[in-house]
Amino acid sequence: MSIDVLSARSAALEQVASLQLPTKRDEAWRYAPHTTLGSLDFGPASDSAALPADIDADIPAIDGVRVVLVNGVFDAERSRLGPLPDSLRVQSLADATAEDLAGVPQRDYDAGEDAFSVLNRAHGTGGALIMVNGQVDDAVHIVDIVAPDAPHAVSATRVVVEMAAGSAATLVETRIGGGESGGCNLRTEISLATEARLEHIVLQDLPANHVHLGRVDVVQAEGSSYQARLFNLGADYGRVAYHVYLDGEGAEADLSGLYFGFGKQTLDQQITVVHAVPNCRSSQSYRGVLDDESTGIWNGGVDVRPGADGTDSEQSNDNLVLSRKAEVNTMPRLEILADEVSCQHGATVGELDDEALYYLRSRGIAESEARRLLIDGFADQVMDDLSDDVLRAWIIERLGHAHA
């Protein structure tokens, strides 16, 4: 498929009538809460819901451009759209004309559609279009506010990001919510032209009665660089799927993330990086902490296509399980159809180290605090990848509250 923002909607709407939701037999949906998903009511974006009074309290205080999407609808009033640097264009997808989109090239995403991505294409009509042509210094902050106006309502949010050749930017997507049970079906489509660079941070912090169906499609041209940082913290079912397609020689994708589950949360990361051409590099490095009765899923794949010689990839997934009723499913996948490749992968699942706990306690640190030091120490190693101190502080505080 490709980004055909305008023309694909009607086709998707036609498909919706005959859609089959994924089942347990689909490997990528094996641990999803199918009963819950079946009870959801997917519809067009709604902006009539009651919103949290003060969103600033719930999101990191990032200066610069802020794009607020309420149930997937571009909210110009709550957004902070100026002054925009010359290198940045931000607008509602709903208002995008053929002329606006002329600069968005058709790119092959090469990733299969599923029911939710079709639903997203059908209903995600009011999201944001971000076009970068040059260097953007301050992070662009997209704030998704998910506030269903009826039980089980799931809105669709769509963000299209186009990075022109040689551009550089940081994009932060913060997802918060309130209102009734329900959730959001979100898709971010990112295209990086030659030598473009994007740091893309997702903070998923929806309420515990929501589902978060997130999908990120990335296609990368020659010499481009994509850094993904996922903090998958909220929602009853918090899913983020990355499909990264390395389509030009010398492209690099560096994906890392942290999922931190409490209560009965299920946090599901599905990652596929396709090496379609020679001499690209990718890394996936994810950490999970699972407490109470939570479940973590990490399904990370590297797909080396025929001819993609000189591929260099690394995958690691480390998990800390804090409770007997918590569960982790970790699945590194490799499919290699090329020669002279280096693909390394490793996964670990462990408990808190008793020896380390004893060591800390022998220095006078109370057991609860010693546990917390060890957990934070494990999680902090993902945060070390973050360049932004404001984000780091927000995440640490958010995790601190979760501990309490």
Next chain:
Amino acid sequence: MLHVKNLAASIGDAEILKGLDLAVGAGEVHAIMGPNGSGKSTFAHALAGREGYEISGEAVLDGVDLLDLEPEERAAAGVFLGFQYPVEIPGVNNMYFLRTALNSVRRARGDDEISARDFLSVANEAMELVEMKEGFLNRSVNAGFSGGEKKRNEILQMAVMQPRLAVLDETDSGLDIDALRVVANGVNSLRGPERSMIVITHYQRLLDYIKPDFVHVLVNGRIVDSGDHTLALHLEEHGYADYVDAASLSGAPA
């Protein structure tokens, strides 16, 4: 100061300490020597409060029986164990760890937390003591440290915590001669009339640097001989063979 009476420790059916008695006065340094498997490390961990042992007897420090306390409460009571194998804790900053430890102990004693500035001067002084370079405190606790760095870090912690009773478990193991000198100098400068030390070692070498007031021989879970520092020299020459034979004889049916 410390009175250990009839201390026994076992794991499952294995008895490791079989009625150990020891009295350590204020300001004294006692060395405990013994062959492998005699129970030296178990004694150290029994004092520090490691879980997993069946313990009986008593170990009273300044009137408080340590055996009733959690490890962190023992630290607040003034116990410090220098580990034979300091634990690597990736992701936990050495400086933050030290400050958390010091403040935990201060709070437990009803004292105010130390200010950031005062802590920095305490930490810097401790760094000088063990001849560590700047940046040492910004690394993760023991993670990727060499054997010598780990042992220096133990002494650095001891200098910051200022314990009443320091138990140093095989502090000399894995050290080259230069590191041994640094560690021993650190320990010696922390000697004082209000601080007692128990130095556990397999070899006499460490005692050339840290001169003990008393030397005890631990064999098969009991202290079988005590003397002054000349006892260590005797052991160096003759080994533990006499004691081990005697212990196995006394344990054998007549």
